[in-house]
Amino acid sequence: MSVEASEIVILPGPELPEEKSGIKESARRKLSSPWAVVVVVFITVIWTIPTVGLLVTSFRPAADAQNTGWWTFFRNPAVTFSNYAEVITGGTTMGTGIMPYFFNSFAIAIPAAIFPLILASMAAYAIAWVPFKGAVWIFFGIFALQVVPLQMALLPLLQMFNLGWSIGDIPIFPDLNKPGSQQSLLAGTYIPLWIAHTMFALPLAIFLLHNFMAQLPRDLMEAARVDGAGHFLIFRKIVLPLSIPAIASFAIFQFLWVWNDLLVAITFAGGTPDVAPITSYLATIKGSYGAQLHLITAGAFIAIIVPLIVFFSLQRFFVRGLLAGSVKG
């Protein structure tokens, strides 16, 4: 899990410098005091306890979870899977249950991670390797867009999806209302979510991938060009394969960002089981089933299990992508 500070901006290639070991490491070990260990263990335990509480509560029978603290579980262990069964099937009170939202999250997040990354890598290639006047200005312009908070774009974008958008009589984005109704054709589809997430992800993705691609060796491009390869071939056969590690790191970040997002979700998806993601469902059940601790904890655990699996299995990529992407928004 070694991370270079410079990776905040530059997504590194496949070869990470190994952690320095040897003399320096042993010198460090000598300095390690028992007090430091105590403090670190203490903080680590505090940091882990809330999540453990969630996990334990989600497996406790309803009455236990409602009336006793989760820590009493260790004195009086009673495990049930019925909370999960109820949250998944919807049981008697929870309608469709959590699964439609769980699948919505995948259906939203996978395309919303792929689209911007592909488009950004194309744009980054153009800025870095297709010579044209104003490349620098386009680059800085796109980079500067990071200062626009999501909140500024929500209302106008929602209007665009619902009512279309035109300059004078020239339609830029078509009015997709079904004739004679107030219902946009896009309502109840993932399309507004995919588009919105793609738009919001582009500035940072272009910036990071440009930094990466600009460092690819110039000789390589020139040799390909001498052999008669055009930009399309060079991009597909040389630049894209070499950029896979950088793209993968940022794609993981983007996937988790979308998976964990609430603001874009509730703005563009509403709360219906057709399209709303799991975060939106969680926020709703926190409001309406807040007292049913055994159910909301089970729901929350289903929602966080995917990011946690990604986190623990792809930690190297996760850290890189996260550090690179943490200025997003």
Add this chain to the structure above:
Amino acid sequence: MDELLDGLPKLGSAAAAIALFFAALLVLFLIGGRVRGKFQGPVALAVFLGPAVILVTMGLIVPAGRTIYGSFLDANQEEFIGFSNYSWIFETQWGTLTNTILWIVITPIASTGLGLTLALLLDRMKRESVAKSLIFMPMAISFVGASIIWGLMYEYRPPTSEQVGLLSQIVMWFGVEEPPNWILWQPFNNYLLMIIMIWIQVGFAMVVLSAAIKNISSDVVEAAELDGAVGWKLFSRVTIPMIRATLIVVLTTIMIAVLKIFDIVRTMTNGNFGTQVVANEMYAQSFVQFNQGHGNALAVVLFIGVIPLIIYNIIQLRKERAIR
């Protein structure tokens, strides 16, 4: 099993969209790749750069302009009312503004301070990666998920009955007889919400700062130690100045995230009980009160708050990269 089968069409439509996306690109690439001669460059530019430029123009530049313009219009975005929306913010939303300021001062400093402490302590340890993983883990959890996790910690029960929330139980073990209903306990409920954000961000600060500390050349440290700099002196005279730029980047990055904090407040209190912040009020004005003028003006306030932080952040990053 039905639940799983029901999911297939959803995943199918996502797969179809991805396939369509790649098919469209393939067509563009096949056509574009055939162009030779002097149009080759312009065609490549249009295909490579066009989609991204169109999307950011439609998704960010135009909306930002419309939001700024809309902040001078009334609730229904029909009449021009000058700065009324802004004077509304500064006349009636003081609580929201002061809460937001408290958030952006306290949360980044606390997260960075704790992250730095951990980075320094862990730097000297053998089995650091387990502790690091566990402290970093909250970063993978959504704000909504984190709010549910902490909602459980802050759960209130009357002192006569058995406690369900760990925080109440702990203070009772320490002899407090009547723990407050945490989430309603003004103004301290604000700090309880901040703890959730700190819980998430400490791992980020720790990982970045720990990398910066590892990057300090051992020659520098050894030279300083020969000169008698140990403990606090080594820390304040050598370590801190060497990682200053990274510290500032971490602070400002967390500040930017905090300024736009929305999910935690919305899920925990929905801005009630004196915990409202600008980003959540913006959502409430736009989508609950349907006062788009107010909503737009609040979005502009966020924008104005973010600008200096991002510019400063960028300058620091560029400086740091220039040194390397």
